[in-house]
Amino acid sequence: MTLLKAWQMPIILGMVLLLALFLPQMQLNLYVQMVLMYVGINIILTASLNLVNGYLGEFSVGHAAFMAIGAYASSILTVLILPRRWGPAEALRVVPLIGPELANGVYLVPAVLVGGAIAAVAGLVLAFPSFKTRGDYLAIVTLAFNMIVKSLLENSGDIGGLVARLIAPLSASLSADVLRLSDAVGGPRGLLGMSKLTSLFWVCLWVIVSLFAMRNFIFSNFGRGVVSIREDETAAGLVSVNTCQVKVLTFVISSFFAGVAGGLFAHVLQFINPRSFTILKSTDILVMVYLGGIGSLMGSILGAAVFTILLEVLREVIPLVGLSEVWRWVVGPLLLVTLMIFRPRGIMGLREFKGFLPKEEEVKPQAAPAPP
């Protein structure tokens, strides 16, 4: 019995993965598959923002910028760089022994990892100036960062041209590469030509890996530092938590997973443009975090799932009442505001699902103090 209990989570997760692998083969409606994939991507986004906004207690509002960096970096890898070395992604699918799912992974896994890594570097660069002070400072810095990233992507043609002209005397081939890159990024048009590498299986796998990594981070020794900063930064510093290091590292990890989600997103939609990563996207992620509840991984899962599915359900329901599509965005925010008023801490709010807690964290019913 105890053995079953100890393996409860791995068994459930394994079943979820198997289901994700076989559902598409059982002719599951493509639209439903799509929505499920978005739910998964949103879970990664929400949980990663929850690290900063929920566990660390800071207020970051530009999460879509890191998502954009991950999406663009991974797409550049799969569109421009990898096919030149390994051939087109589709060619791998016919290789015997590895099914089409795993063949996709040959491209998807490195692309997503690189996307995450580049987003993490951007997070590191941004984190150093922004954690000088506390409070709404980070909110403004991340907001500005989101706008800057979007603006740079929109003007990528001009910027690429300028860089190419500057380095042309040094290396003509590099200059041509820069031009090709800025042409592919495509400014306001966006980047296209990715093949559909993300499937339900890969999204599920990444969700599980990300949540597992974040959960281990939060319950590690380091993670206790994170939570202690939320409760009282001064006191945390006094008990020798290296507050600056903890804040920067948490922010970097959060950016990494946002980049991962961006990479997956780009390969579901097969088309990204700067307008997908505006401050409105960041707002969506924030809403999911606070809807699900801060400081809770289960809350992130619920928040992302409820928000994504609710908007899709409203898409179906609202035309039935005889109203136009716009009312979806009237009813949605209204529900959010109502929820915040009656449950200011969101659905889970600082509570955690028992299955996610490590064994040491479980509250034992008869915790009698041991005699000294």
Added chain:
Amino acid sequence: MPQPVTTLVQQTLNALQVGSVYALIALGYTMVYGILTMINFAHGDIFMVSTYLGFFAAAWLLGLALNMPPLVIFLSTLLFAMVGTATLAVIIERVAYKPLRQAPRLSAVITALGVGIFLENFTLAVIGPEPRTIPPLFPLVNLNLSGVFVSTIQIVIIGVSVIVMIILDTIVRRTMTGMAMRAISFDKTIVPLMGVPVDRIISATFALGSAIAAVGGILYGMAYQLDPYMGIRIGWWAFISAVVGGIGNIRGAFVGGFILGFVEIFTPVFLPSSTYRDFVAFSLLLLLLVFRPTGILGRPIVQKV
């Protein structure tokens, strides 16, 4: 005058015009932040609603064809929009923000975001996406001052903003309500014990800030087009203005508004296109925050342990 000089003067005038609108909206952000330390993200959309209120009031008054003098029409449109917007803001504050005053501080910010998205899309759903302009409420004349074109609307926008700023500064510095506002922003726990009606003062702050945004809205609506999503961009820019000037500081919001106005107008002058203006404005903001985190006129907050 030689060509470069007229261009410079012309663009400065345009920058002052845009900057005045930003400044008027930034005042609302900064006042609410000063008193509640809450970023009221719905403020840009409250500004948008005010322009629509002004549009309908002006269209109705002109449709009556009573041959009222233009000044009367202008002032009554302004008054209607100010009262309507202030009422809306107080209702939002009472319904959506007040229950969250004891909740985690960021819950209220999320609620504000939700209210903002609601206002945008509700306006879109009810009024529709067509761009509109407030009909001219006074004769629009372009004066040619030796090569520099000055429109009456520019003079009105800049003049009215300066007057509003002076009135607000007087209210905050010289009246009992203003004193109570400053007291609450100084210390929220002790001040209620001195008999200051905190809830009423907070509502007054919201009403005042939104009424000023409505003034900006009417002036903006006569010079530019209205659409339901316009509050997003203008709201963010006004918010940056407030931060650049030092959030919580009323004079700072005014200074910040004009700085952002200059950024908006002078970016296309020096860079290939106006699509860079977000980039320039936000890079400026980042640089400023690195060297002066409290903004131009803000005072550093001393954290007591």
